[in-house]
Amino acid sequence: MDRLVPLVTASMDLVLGSSCVGCQRPGPVLCLPCASELEAVPFPTRPDPCPDGLPSSFAVAEYAGVAKAAILAHKEQARYSLAKPLGRALALSVFAVLAACADRPALTGVLLVPPPGNPATARERGHEPMTRVGRVCAGSLRASGIAADPAELLVRRRSVADQAGLSSQQRFANLHGAYGSRRGAGRRLAQRPVVVVDDVMTTGSTAVEAARALRAVGADVLGVALVAATRRRSAPRG
Numbered sequence: 001m002d003r004l005v006p007l008v009t010a011s012m013d014l015v016l017g018s019s020c021v022g023c024q025r026p027g028p029v030l031c032l033p034c035a036s037e038l039e040a041v042p043f044p045t046r047p048d049p050c051p052d053g054l055p056s057s058f059a060v061a062e063y064a065g066v067a068k069a070a071i072l073a074h075k076e077q078a079r080y081s082l083a084k085p086l087g088r089a090l091a092l093s094v095f096a097v098l099a100a101c102a103d104r105p106a107l108t109g110v111l112l113v114p115p116p117g118n119p120a121t122a123r124e125r126g127h128e129p130m131t132r133v134g135r136v137c138a139g140s141l142r143a144s145g146i147a148a149d150p151a152e153l154l155v156r157r158r159s160v161a162d163q164a165g166l167s168s169q170q171r172f173a174n175l176h177g178a179y180g181s182r183r184g185a186g187r188r189l190a191q192r193p194v195v196v197v198d199d200v201m202t203t204g205s206t207a208v209e210a211a212r213a214l215r216a217v218g219a220d221v222l223g224v225a226l227v228a229a230t231r232r233r234s235a236p237r238g
């Protein structure tokens with residue numbers, strides 16, 4: 001069953017012909033004009049209200065239009081080829097996080113850590129979206145001369161209620177303490193700086209909990225890099 005989703009998607013593309021997830025025009029899964037929306041200059045973003053403990057965060061797009069369509073088609077319809085533009089967009093945000101820390105002594109060997117996925121959802125979807133996007137992101141950064149590795153070092157310690165429909169306060173309470181690090185992760189995390197990476201940020205509660213769990217084992221969390229954020233809000237750096 002799990003393997004059926006990508007198979008069905010691929011078959012539908014063959015039968016119906018592929019079309020752009022952004023504008024629905026026949027052609028590649030993301031046409032050039034739509035793809036360019038994911039190649040924008042990253043901007044600093046803060047949810048409103050902003051939860052305590054959220055590290056400096058950057059995104060390349062608002063979670064709407066092309067970015068939203070691409071993220072959802074990759075995540076829920078297993079359109080795997082979208083991992084490439086999404087991963088590259090994420091790399092731009094990671095670069096912005098690093099640039100904001102430019103005054104720090106040499107930052108090498110950055111670990112890109114996504115919040116832990118829900119194993120049941122991953123089984124249902126047949127894939128863990130951030131695994132593929134994180135790999136592309138790291139490859140893109142390495143091609144630009146930045147040593148970076150995807151590192152899925154966080155796990156869920158307990159199940160959490162579905163975040164949909166919860167207020168930001170409730171989401172924060174729902175997630176607080178829910179993440180922990182994998183056995184042995186502390187050693188790796190103590191040696192290399194970390195950027196939390198995710199496809200989208202809404203209330204910021206997931207990123208805050210990821211940062212909390214990483215800091216709990218001594219990680220140096222530089223910031224949060226996102227493909228998209230729900231509301232385009234700029235905040236002064238620092």
Ligand SMILES: [Zn+2]
Pocket residue numbers: 020021022023024025030031032033034035
């Ligand atoms: Zn398009």
